[in-house]
Amino acid sequence: MWTPLHARLHQTLKDRDLLPKNNHLLIAVSGGQDSLCLLKLLNDLQSKWSWKIAIAHCDHGWASDIGIADHVEELAQNWGISFYLKIASTMKETEAAAREWRYQALIEIAQENEFTEIVTGHTLSDRAETLLYNLIRGSGTTGLGALTWKRPLTDKINLVRPLLNVSRAETLAFCQQFQIPIWEDAVNANIDYARNRIRQQLLPYLKENFNPNIENNLSQTAEILKAESDYLETEAKNILLQVISPNKTQLNHLILRTVPLALQRRIMRQFLQQLGTQQPNFEQIEAMVNLIDAPRRSRTSSLPGNLIAEVQEEWIIIIQL
Numbered sequence: 001m002w003t004p005l006h007a008r009l010h011q012t013l014k015d016r017d018l019l020p021k022n023n024h025l026l027i028a029v030s031g032g033q034d035s036l037c038l039l040k041l042l043n044d045l046q047s048k049w050s051w052k053i054a055i056a057h058c059d060h061g062w063a064s065d066i067g068i069a070d071h072v073e074e075l076a077q078n079w080g081i082s083f084y085l086k087i088a089s090t091m092k093e094t095e096a097a098a099r100e101w102r103y104q105a106l107i108e109i110a111q112e113n114e115f116t117e118i119v120t121g122h123t124l125s126d127r128a129e130t131l132l133y134n135l136i137r138g139s140g141t142t143g144l145g146a147l148t149w150k151r152p153l154t155d156k157i158n159l160v161r162p163l164l165n166v167s168r169a170e171t172l173a174f175c176q177q178f179q180i181p182i183w184e185d186a187v188n189a190n191i192d193y194a195r196n197r198i199r200q201q202l203l204p205y206l207k208e209n210f211n212p213n214i215e216n217n218l219s220q221t222a223e224i225l226k227a228e229s230d231y232l233e234t235e236a237k238n239i240l241l242q243v244i245s246p247n248k249t250q251l252n253h254l255i256l257r258t259v260p261l262a263l264q265r266r267i268m269r270q271f272l273q274q275l276g277t278q279q280p281n282f283e284q285i286e287a288m289v290n291l292i293d294a295p296r297r298s299r300t301s302s303l304p305g306n307l308i309a310e311v312q313e314e315w316i317i318i319i320q321l
Contacts, residue, residue, distance in 0.1 A: 001178075002044075003174070003177070005037075005041065005166065005170060005174055006041060006044060006045065008165070008166070009041050009045065009162060009163070009166075010045060010048065012162060012165060013045075013049070013162060016149055016150075018149060018150055018160050018162050019042075019049065019051065019117060019119070019160060019162065021049050021050050021051070022049075022050045022051070023051055023052075023116050023117055024051070024052045024053075024054075024113075024114060024115045024116050024117070025042065025051050025052065025053045025054070025115065025116075025117045025119050026053075026054055026055075026056050026084070026106065026109060026110050026113070026115035026117065026118050026119065027039050027042060027053060027054065027055055027056065027119045028056050028057075028058070028102075028106055028118060028119065028120045028121070029055045029056065029057055029072050029075075029121075030057070030058075030068070030072075030121075030183075031057070031068045031071055031072050031182070031183035032121075032182060032183065032184070032188070033168070033171045033172045033175045033182045034121035034122070034123055034126075034163065034168065034171045035120070035121035036075075036121075036171075036175055036180050036182060037121060037163070037166075037170075037171035037174045037175055037180075038119065038120070038121035038162070038163055038171075039055065039075075039079075039081075039121075040174070040175075040178060040180060041174075042119065043079060043081065053081060053082075054081060054082035054083070054084060054113070054115065055072065055075075055076045055081050055082065055083045055084065056084045056085075056086070056105075056106055056109045056110075056118075057069050057072045057073070057083070057084070057085050057086075058086050058088075058101070058102045058105045058106065059085065059086065059087040059088065060088050060093075060098055060101070061087060061088045061089070061090070067183075068183050069085055069087075071181070071183050072183075073085070075180075075181075084109045084113065086105035086106075086108065086109060088101055088105075095193050095194070095195060103153065103159075106118045107153055107154060107157060110157050111154075111156075111157070115157070116156065116157060116158065117157070117158050117159075117160050118153065118157060118158070118159050118160070119160045119161075119162065120159065120160070120161055121161075121163055121171070122147060122161040122163060122164060123163045123164065123166050123167055123168050123170075123171060124163075124164055124165055124166060124167050124215060124216060124219035125167050125168035125169075125199075125203075125215050125219075126147060126168075127147045127164055127218070127219040127222050128203065128214065128215040128216075128218035128219050128222075129195055129198050129199055129203065130146055130147045130222070131144050131146075131218050131219075131221065131222045132198050132202060132203070132218065133194060133195055133198055134146060136194075138282065140265075141225045141228060141229045141232075142229045142233070144221075144222060144225045145222050145223075145224075145225035145226030145227075145228075145229045146222070146226075147161065147164070147222065148161070148226055149161055149162070149164055164219065165219075167215060167216070168215075203215065232262060232263065232266055233266060233270075235263055235266075236263050236266035236267045236270055237270060239255075239256075239259060239263060239267055240267050240270050240271060242255065243255045243256055243267070244271065245315070248274060248275075249275075249317065249318045250315045250316065250317050250318070251267075251271060251315065251316045252314055252315060253291065253292045253293075253311065253314065253315065253316045254314045256292045257292055257293060261289070264289050264292060265285055265286075265289055268280075268285045268288040268289055269285050271288070272284065272285070272288065272303070275305075275307065275318060276305065277303070277304055277305070283302055284302050284303055284304070287300040287302045287303075287309075288300065288303075288309060288316070291309055291311055291316050292316070294311050295311065296311055296312065296313070297310065297311060297312075298310070298311045299311070303318075305320075306320060306321040307319070307320060307321070308321060
């Protein structure tokens with residue numbers, strides 16, 4: 001049966017060129033409503049797009065995971081879809097550890113079986129939660145615009161999230177309509193996790209007391225911020241090429257003085273990342289920005305890895321202690 005949600009996803013895929021025809025898709029299925037909705041939709045659309053599709057399930061080895069893999073595998077068998085399973089040997093029950101392991105496991109399955117796209121069931125509800133989560137943590141616009149439609153995981157594998165204009169309420173209704181059995185993960189009910197508190201406590205409060213359309217509005221905000229952040233990142237990268245020295249350890253602060261603050265911060269972050277700092281914090285970036293207008297011999301020692309930055313003539317120079 002062709003539903004409005006089928007039509008919406010079909011149009012989204014055409015408009016955004018997310019999953020081109022004939023590609024090999026590895027669909028991450030947790031057993032929850034979002035991933036099962038995604039699986040049903042892509043399976044139904046397969047004939048129109050000529051994809052090769054398969055299911056990947058990641059078992060963390062937690063007590064709450066018992067039985068889920070069997071449930072997903074049985075569904076794969078009933079629908080005639082290839083099934084791949086990864087089981088963690090030891091896994092800390094933390095959001096960060098689980099997420100990192102899942103993506104690595106999915107990449108391994110994709111590489112071993114020549115899949116070009118890993119597809120997940122993240123929704124606009126997830127996007128709203130991610131914006132709030134990152135806002136509370138103090139992220140800039142890049143973090144607030146996270147959870148994008150498509151991004152590379154390796155040089156040959158993309159991560160695709162085609163349901164970012166679909167709410168969690170819609171995925172639940174879809175599963176109920178087609179009587180797809182949903183496996184409720186007990187971990188999602190654990191409010192020790194910040195994301196679960198946002199989902200179960202903060203967003204319902206905001207819906208009831210401020211705006212019933214808060215999820216959709218936050219998701220739209222994330223979309224706007226993503227586009228603006230991408231533009232600023234490109235501009236910063238171009239300016240960095242103009243101000244960095246050939247040995248990649250010096251910046252021309254005289255040129256940087258003519259650059260708006262928003263770009264100065266991004267340039268400094270990109271520069272520090274080139275030096276090996278994976279996630280420079282706000283204080284480190286601000287310390288570097290403050291050197292742009294600082295007098296000669298000014299320096300900062302707040303950088304990681306025994307590095308200091310010092311103003312010498314027209315240059316901000318990085319020195320290894």
